Amino acid sequence: MLPLTNEFGDLPPGVYPATLDELIEYFGSGSEQRQLVTRRLLHIHTLAMRTGYLDRLIVFGSYVTEKSAPNDVDIILVMKDNFRVESCSIEARGLFDHATAQARYGASIFWVRPSLLIEGTIDEFVSYWRIKRDGSKRGIVEVRV
Numbered sequence: 001m002l003p004l005t006n007e008f009g010d011l012p013p014g015v016y017p018a019t020l021d022e023l024i025e026y027f028g029s030g031s032e033q034r035q036l037v038t039r040r041l042l043h044i045h046t047l048a049m050r051t052g053y054l055d056r057l058i059v060f061g062s063y064v065t066e067k068s069a070p071n072d073v074d075i076i077l078v079m080k081d082n083f084r085v086e087s088c089s090i091e092a093r094g095l096f097d098h099a100t101a102q103a104r105y106g107a108s109i110f111w112v113r114p115s116l117l118i119e120g121t122i123d124e125f126v127s128y129w130r131i132k133r134d135g136s137k138r139g140i141v142e143v144r145v
Contacts, residue, residue: 011139
């Protein structure tokens with residue numbers, strides 16, 4: 001269960017596990033723009049799942065706020081260590097190139113495999129994205145895979 005947003009329309013700081021259905025129920029309706037971004041999120045989730053290597057999917061940014069018209073959806077794809085981009089379908093490969101993902105899917109997608117980290121853990125990597133540009137902390141949602 002996702003917590004209520006605060007007085008600024010943000011999730012309280014933390015990492016909140018949720019199913020995709022719970023995320024969509026909480027943040028997926030409202031303005032036409034929000035519904036469009038939700039469809040993009042669902043498509044990205046489907047493509048990432050089809051790779052067979054998705055380990056974790058984290059959603060952050062304006063999508064997980066009360067903002068009526070988020071520009072896009074910000075996503076981190078944590079892939080299993082044996083994942084290779086070359087083994088993906090052509091359509092799914094676009095998820096793993098930031099500029100292509102932005103242009104094709106209207107999403108800001110970052111991805112990582114645990115073995116790509118020079119130091120720290122995946123949890124520390126994910127926690128980094130809880131920090132906003134102004135240095136304050138925000139809530140992010142980890143969709144259960």
